[in-house]
Amino acid sequence: MRVEVVLTETDIAQEFTEAMEARDLPEKFFYWFPRSVKEWEALAANPELYGGLAETWGRMTGYAEAMTHHFAGQIPVISFGAGDGTRDRMLMDALKNAGRECAYFPVDASQAMLERACAAADDDDIEVVGIKADISSPVHMVFAADAAEAPRLLVFSGNTMGAFDPLAQIRYVAQCMKTGDRLIVDGELFDEVKTTARRDHPAARRFLWSLLASVGISDADGELRINAKHDERHAGLHLNTRYFRADRDISVTVMGKEMPMERGERIGLNFQYSYTPEAFRWLVQEQGGLQILREHESSDGRFLTAVCSK
Ligand SMILES: C[S@@+](CC[C@H](N)C(=O)[O-])C[C@H]1O[C@@H](n2cnc3c(N)ncnc32)[C@H](O)[C@@H]1O
Structure with a gap:
């Protein structure tokens, strides 16, 4: 190969x-x-x-x-x-x-x-x-x-x-x-309804959680939220943003380095456009x-x- x-x-x-x-x-x-x-x-x-x-x-x-x-x-x-x-x-x-x-x-x-x-x-x-x-x-x-x-x-x-x-x-x-x-x-x-609903599908959520789980964050630590927005640069450009919000103080380990996260802090996740x-x-x-x-x-x-x- x-x-x-x-x-x-x-x-x-x-x-x-x-x-x-x-x-x-x-x-x-x-x-x-x-x-x-x-x-x-x-x-x-x-x-x-x-x-x-x-x-x-x-x-x-x-x-x-x-x-x-x-x-x-x-x-x-x-x-x-x-x-x-x-x-x-x-x-x-x-x-x-x-x-x-x-x-x-x-x-x-x-x-x-x-x-x-x-x-x-x-x-x-x-x-x-x-x-x-x-x-x-x-x-x-x-x-x-x-x-x-x-x-x-x-x-x-x-x-x-x-x-x-x-x-x-x-x-x-x-x-x-x-x-x-x-x-x-x-x-x-x-689609007004389906586009955001697809991001909320259990398989889509499992995909997002898998990255967080890889650094030691679980659903007991907080929640995933999905927002729907417009991109004002042109009509018909929509996007879904997603983020994790910590519900308690947690400590994340990234490449062996401890990173504390306070309750209420967020991690922005990958966004997705639709048109x-x-x-x-x-x-x-x-x-x-x-x-x-x-x-x-x-x-x-x-x-x-x-x-x-x-
Ligand atoms: C949504 S998947 C689509 C895969 C495939 N094209 C399909 O139709 O099923 C996005 C792919 O892009 C890759 N990718 C994401 N960001 C990238 C980047 N900045 N540079 C190179 N590849 C990237 C991912 O690893 C993943 O394989």
Whole structure:
């Protein structure tokens, strides 16, 4: 298994300590601990929450060959925040069945996720090189995209863009794109009731608690709260923020270092954007400067997936 490392484990451990001290934990850390990875896999496999997206990707496999028919030879597939690569493999297996060969580059901050994506691609006889990098860094993004010559098939799925500032993130992805490249990007569609309710689903809560449990915080120490907000920069940009609030004085151990937390103190957890269809299209077309070639709304109405070109 080959993994190119731009973001080291030492970097992540240092950043995690600093993030805990600042009481603000971004998305990257939620896939770092083994317990979190296990809970993410359970969450991602939950048909109630992700069945619609899986169905979209099933439909897109029928279009994979047409999407890449202008690619000569091997098709490089570069997936930003690839996770275990389940969706990417659906597409690559369809391309393989159509007689095309892929070279796969899963990009992720989580070593455990990369190992899963690389091992599964190996099992499917797909040439694979993992890239351990931070996709919130435009420099890391360009490094990852340069793993192969254009045209490339770029993937940004599972509402991964929504865990960052999407206005900045779509520009970082667009900056990596060259003529002939295709990008598959999705966003979660906002629903007044369901969007917040999905964050409150037991599987989603278990996923969040798994990170806190990894530093010794349990539900006896406090509670998880979810807020719904608007991003005033554009109509139709919604976000859910989450935080842990200590109900008593506690002591957290981070990388062997004791960190006391007083009753009432909070730790900000990863946020997630959702959009109206118009706001998602505005992001891709106006902020990213990309052209939408095709759109797929998931059968449960939760995700809108766009196939784009520069
Ligand atoms: C919501 S999951 C989506 C996984 C996959 N794309 C899918 O559709 O199932 C987000 C993925 O992005 C990765 N990730 C989160 N923050 C990251 C960062 N700053 N740099 C690189 N990867 C990151 C996580 O480790 C995780 O695998």
